[in-house]
Amino acid sequence: MYPDCKMHNSVRNMPTLALKALLDISQIDLKYDLTQILEEIVTIVAQEMGAHSGTITLVNEENGELEMIATFGLPDDYSDKVYSEGVPITTGPSGVVLKTGKYYAVPNISAVIENARLYSKVLQKKTELEREITERQCAEELKIAGERYRATFESTGTAMAILEEDTTISLANKEFVRLSGYSKEELEGKKSWTEFAAHEELERLRKYHYGRRKGEKAPTSYEFKAIDREGNLMDVYINVAVIPKTKESVISIMDITERKRVEEALRESEERFRSLFDNLSVGVAMIERDGRVSAVNKTVCHFLDYSQEELIGMPLSELIHPEDLDADRDLFKPIINGEEDNCLVDKRYVRKGGEIVWGRLHLSGVKDDEGHIKYMTAICEDITECKLVEKALLAKNSELASVFARCKHMKAALNRSEQKYKEIAEFLPDLIYKTIMLDA
16 A cells, blocks of 8 residues: 555554544545645554554655655644654654654655545455355355264154145155155155144144244144154154244154053053952052052052051051061061061051051061162951950860860769779679678
8 A cells, every 4th residue: 555565564463443544544535735745644643553642744855855745633833842842753664763753754644645545445355255155165164064964863763854834845864754654756846744643733833833933932842743654643753943033944853652551551451450459358558678668559558557658757666566576677677688588477566546457467577689688568367356256266275175174073083983883893792791691
């Protein structure tokens, strides 16, 4: 922008503010008076550089005399006061510092403006080239990103598609093709996702589809029943997200038909197990390692007169008769420590109302894959009646033993009496004979 190469190179390395000043200078109308042009230049430069004042002087290179001066932020009589003192003026751009500040000599001021305009064009061209390069780079990056997205889209292993606002499927990956039974050519731009939803699901799904595009609250993950090309009904799980700044949405779908079938079979199995568990004629309970009840059937509830809710979480020690607690602790230890697999013992339990009942307890440990006890199962049979009968029998046995002892004593007495009778009988004939003879 300056008439010589040295000055031009220096301008290229100027900071951003200087470049801004040059661009502003390039807009000055050359039809102005030279003094006005100089004043415009000094004003622009001073303002852009944040200076409070500045000057531009025109000097005759032959005699070194001042021809013209333009000022900014200085008094009108500034030049008269400064240059009337005989301050020497040089003509080369040597960077000599005068009393008035740093200066550079410029032979042709119109060249400054013209070169500034030239620089503006060069800068504009440079900006356009940089923009073009940036756009090409962005295009290349977008291409790479698009290829990556396409690879991810196609190889994710999940059925994916992009849906338009009008429900058209604009893009589908190979897994979506497999799941639907249609080819990409038949799907993309031609099929609506509504064709793959079961009739009873359409109203709900349409509400979600249009609602999320209006900013209404709609779930992003849910299950629904879908139909493939052959009319087969499937249970699917879908994730939906609206693509930012568009009305399009991206969906991913998983076929969960088999999982739902397994879940239903498991639910039925659990129901059968629960029915069997609750209706067993013997009480069954699960006991944690810390001795708390984690599950009980109805027979146990009836046996102890507690509800299932009351029993679950209750320490087993609160149900056992206080006199049997010490034996109970000793009973659990060998099983928890893995020393024994199971045990069988008769115990007294205290019902909710305080009544004492007897139960025959079969306790066994359930181990994990590493052989550690996870919890214990307890099978309890109500033997209260048996214990009462046993007690009665023991009482009867005691009574019979007493009767037997008395009978034995009576038998001994009878034996002794019989012996005496025998002895009497043996001597009775002689006695009678002797009595007769004496009487005679």
